[in-house]
Each structure stands twice: as C-alpha cells, then as structure tokens.
Amino acid sequence: MAVPTTRMLVLAVVRLLAPVHGYDVRRELLSWHADDWANVKPGSVYGALNTLQRDGLIAVEGVGQEGARPERTTYRMTTEGEKAFGDMLREAIWTSEQAKNPYFAAVALMPYLPKEEVVAAMRGRILKFESDLVFLEREEQRILAGSGDPTEYEPYHVADAMRLAADHVRADLTWSRKTLERIESGELDVWSAWARVDGGPMTTK
Structure with a gap:
C-alpha cells in the first residue's frame, strides 16, 4: 500500500517549522515544488492538516x-505524530515500487492512432520534457545556492528530490527521442502490420 504523500509531507513540514x-x-x-515532483495539490494541504489534527x-x-x-491557527507535532511520521517515512524510503505510468498503456496502443498523430504527439512530448528539464536543473542549483x-x-x-525528478525526465526524454527516431526512420513500423490485422488505425473523422 502506497504511503499517502501529502499527509507525510505536511506532517514533515509541521515537524520542521512548528509552531507553524x-x-x-x-x-x-x-x-x-512538491506539487510537481510529489503531485501534492496546494488545496489539499489544509485538508491534510484537518485530518492530521483529527487523528491526533x-x-x-x-x-x-x-x-x-484573518485568524490563523498554528500547529505542532504530537508524540503520536512523531511515531506515525517515522513509520510512514520508513515505509516510503524502503520501497522500490515504481509508479504505474498511464503512458505505458498509450504506447502499447499506438497502432490504433494514425502514425502522423503519434509522431506529432511525440514531438510535443519531447519539447515539454526539454522545458521541464531546464526548470528542474535550474531549481536544483538555486536551492543549493541558498543557506539550506x-x-x-x-x-x-x-x-x-529535484535531481531525482530530473533523472526521471532525462530517462523519459531519451526514450522519447529514440522512439521518435525509430518511427521516422521506419525501423518501428507497427502501422503496416496492424492495418493487415484489423483494418488499420482510427481516423479523426
């Protein structure tokens, strides 16, 4: 069972900065930038605080x-919170489970779309990853230039954490570039064979 990331991170910040x-x-x-690399939604933070307080x-x-x-409530960690935080962090740090990426399923079903559309999507994906990588590398250096x-x-x-996220982006970018090259060169041609099997890919009509 995956550790609830938002809950763990909110608890960590309360522990770090309390009273906060x-x-x-x-x-x-x-x-x-936990909203980027940990998928923490900013609006979920207050909900997490409420449930953490409710749970003691x-x-x-x-x-x-x-x-x-407006009035502001400040929080501190409880003894039970210290124990729960330690348990969550240990479970998370010892895990080697890879996140299930929905893009894997899309790759397996590429023949169902026209080749031109897949190529265009791959090019857009590459541009997005190139931009993400510049951002992550810049943020990593900015953080290291601070006091800590x-x-x-x-x-x-x-x-x-930023470096780990950047490494994942690099791996995805490398795969995307190589796959696009294989498609454009004709080395990866799943469309011709697929057309003989079920009549070809979907159309946009």
Missing part, C-alpha cells in the same frame, strides 16, 4: 491574529 500556520505549510511545500498527529498550538488579517536553513530557505535535501 497552515498557510506557511502550504507556502513551504510550494517552494519545494498534530495539535493546535494557538490561534492568533495580526492586524486586519529551513527557517529561511528550502533545505538542501529538497535539491535531491
């Missing part, structure tokens, strides 16, 4: 107001 407001938990995770893993430290700003102090900057270990 929910707004600052959200801002911290966005500064880590975090507790309200206080409720305060500054000027005309989590109270004022992203911790250095976040750069390692």
